[in-house]
Amino acid sequence: MPTTPTSNKSQSLSKSEKRTAEIYRVAANLIHEKGFEATSMNDIAKRLKLTKAGLYYYIHGKRDLLYSIIKFGMQKLEEQVIIPGMEIEDPEERLKQIIEKHTLLILELGGSISILTDEVQSLTPPHRRIIVAMKRDYMDFVRETLRQLRAQKKLNQLNINIASMNIFAIIVGVARWHNPKKGWSKSRVAREITKFATAAVLR
Amino acid sequence: MPTTPTSNKSQSLSKSEKRTAEIYRVAANLIHEKGFEATSMNDIAKRLKLTKAGLYYYIHGKRDLLYSIIKFGMQKLEEQVIIPGMEIEDPEERLKQIIEKHTLLILELGGSISILTDEVQSLTPPHRRIIVAMKRDYMDFVRETLRQLRAQKKLNQLNINIASMNIFAIIVGVARWHNPKKGWSKSRVAREITKFATAAVLR
Numbered sequence: 294m295p296t297t298p299t300s301n302k303s304q305s306l307s308k309s310e311k312r313t314a315e316i317y318r319v320a321a322n323l324i325h326e327k328g329f330e331a332t333s334m335n336d337i338a339k340r341l342k343l344t345k346a347g348l349y350y351y352i353h354g355k356r357d358l359l360y361s362i363i364k365f366g367m368q369k370l371e372e373q374v375i376i377p378g379m380e381i382e383d384p385e386e387r388l389k390q391i392i393e394k395h396t397l398l399i400l401e402l403g404g405s406i407s408i409l410t411d412e413v414q415s416l417t418p419p420h421r422r423i424i425v426a427m428k429r430d431y432m433d434f435v436r437e438t439l440r441q442l443r444a445q446k447k448l449n450q451l452n453i454n455i456a457s458m459n460i461f462a463i464i465v466g467v468a469r470w471h472n473p474k475k476g477w478s479k480s481r482v483a484r485e486i487t488k489f490a491t492a493a494v495l496r
Numbered sequence: 497m498p499t500t501p502t503s504n505k506s507q508s509l510s511k512s513e514k515r516t517a518e519i520y521r522v523a524a525n526l527i528h529e530k531g532f533e534a535t536s537m538n539d540i541a542k543r544l545k546l547t548k549a550g551l552y553y554y555i556h557g558k559r560d561l562l563y564s565i566i567k568f569g570m571q572k573l574e575e576q577v578i579i580p581g582m583e584i585e586d587p588e589e590r591l592k593q594i595i596e597k598h599t600l601l602i603l604e605l606g607g608s609i610s611i612l613t614d615e616v617q618s619l620t621p622p623h624r625r626i627i628v629a630m631k632r633d634y635m636d637f638v639r640e641t642l643r644q645l646r647a648q649k650k651l652n653q654l655n656i657n658i659a660s661m662n663i664f665a666i667i668v669g670v671a672r673w674h675n676p677k678k679g680w681s682k683s684r685v686a687r688e689i690t691k692f693a694t695a696a697v698l699r
Contacts, residue, residue, distance in 0.1 A: 328531025466665025
């Protein structure tokens with residue numbers, strides 16, 4: 294059943310999710326600034342205005358925190374982008390929704406959480422496997438959507454694997470260049486990103 | 497005077513430039529793996545199979561090395577992308593050449609040097625200003641090219657600032673996803689990236 298999410302400009306997080314997101318965002322910003330190895334639990338506790346004991350009440354260590362942050366981002370992606378996307382039958386509409394909603398999610402969570410998702414090498418091997426598998430599933434979903442567009446003869450002549458990487462690079466690129474304090478609104482950026490990426494792939 | 501660089505698939509570095517590039521690439525890989533703050537001069541010397549004294553003969557410290565790596569990358573960009581691009585009068589051809597040559601440069605130097613260019617916050621303020629100005633000049637050059645395309649009515653309806661960020665994200669994205677050990681040849685990737693980005697912006 295196709296949804297009508299273009300009107301759904303602000304994807305809503307619950308209050309407790311917003312609090313969790315805020316903790317992860319603050320920690321993610323710090324890790325992004327200093328680098329994961331150079332950031333101590335003490336630094337994180339200080340930035341969050343928690344005692345170190347208070348922080349350990351919530352998380353069991355730095356690697357655990359990193360995993361929680363990345364998993365949180367991936368779960369939001371699943372809830373707000375992948376699951377709604379799977380309900381859209383038309384691949385063209387699905388592609389547009391994936392791009393727009395993923396961009397909005399990054400803008401809403403703050404870029405650092407998205408950037409940190411690259412930090413898989415700092416996870417324990419079992420955690421790394423889980424995250425890598427979630428990422429692969431997402432990329433498969435995008436590639437499958439492009440394949441369906443090709444079957445409908447709507448796709449430009451391009452390599453589907455490279456094209457999916459490009460789409461992904463544009464979306465996560467927003468995490469690096471967007472300055473929430475100035476410039477365009479989140480919905481404007483999401484629309485521009487969607488227009489750009491779909492113009493690249495659609496005939 | 498338009499050049500004919502599509503035939504120029506392998507941009508050539510001199511032998512001593514290749515040696516410098518190799519040292520910077522190795523150091524950049526290590527910094528990328530461990531994070532800048534967590535990487536010591538000792539780690540870098542060990543990886544390069546130099547004594548610490550030997551390393552200090554070439555560079556004066558870690559922050560100095562970071563600056564040298566980033567500046568090296570920006571200078572290559574200037575030599576191989578910006579200066580040749582400035583000689584191309586037709587903005588459509590210029591845009592294609594910028595994208596293709598910048599992608600090839602990243603593939604040739606190895607992704608870590610390009611990724612490290614984001615690490616400006618770890619530079620001293622005077623060095624940071626130099627690098628930020630070089631980056632701004634490059635983005636201005638791309639934006640100016642898009643503006644000329646708009647004047648020629650060849651540009652899709654899109655925001656030029658966001659479109660330049662997207663083009664940049666696609667090109668530097670290659671540094672993160674391309675695996676030199678498998679997959680497509682450098683020239684194939686560069687062509688696909690160019691096709692994708694120009695389809696996005698050109699009518």
